[in-house]
Amino acid sequence: MTGHLIYIPVGIAKCFPVQHAINIISAIFLGPRYAVLNAFVISLLRNILGVGSLLAFPGSMIGAFLAGVLFKKTANRFYTIGGEVFGTGILGGLFSYPIAKFLMGKEIMAFFFVIPFLVSxxxxxxxxYLLVRIFENNKIFKELKEVDR
Incomplete structure (x- = not known):
């Protein structure tokens, strides 16, 4: 698993773009519950391995939840991406403030995490999104999908 090596350092936060790719894939193929579970487990593993922080939880889980719910309701990939971006970038960035201030003891501004979380x-x-397109065009994936029916 090399996804933990690709991150954007932002002060006390480490933004992992691979996490958001996994959120999109999970939201589309597994639904909101498993997308959130994946986000939680990955955040937990990042913290256990020392490559993440407590800030991994709110952004990844809120984004995965919104992406999964929007895909389940609309089956629209762009709404799914919008849910991930809004959930992680805006809501996750804002929810990270009290965690950073009260649990981690860091003095920061409330909107400090929004921009880096959005970029990530x-x-x-x-x-x-690109990986989902590749998977859906893959012959093996099409055969698995037909078996599932």
Whole structure:
């Protein structure tokens, strides 16, 4: 797993675009529950391995949830990406403030994480979208999809 090596350092946060790609893939193929579970487990592993921070939880999980719900309701990939970007970049960035201030003891501004989280999630969501397109055009994936019916 080399996804933890690609990150954007932002003060006490480490933004992982690969996390957002996984959120998009999980939201589309697995739905909101498993997308959130994936985001939680990956955030937990990042913290256990020392390559993440507590800030991994709100952004990744909120983004995965919104992406999964929007895909489930609309089946529209662009709404799914929008859910991931808004959930991680805006809501996750804002929810990270109290975690950073009260749990991590860092004095920062409330909107400090929004821009870096947006940069990370936009890039990662685009990568996830491209991977979904590749998977759907793959012969093996098409055969698995038919078996599932």
């Amino acid at each position: 999630t936009i890039g990662g969501s685009f990568i996830g």
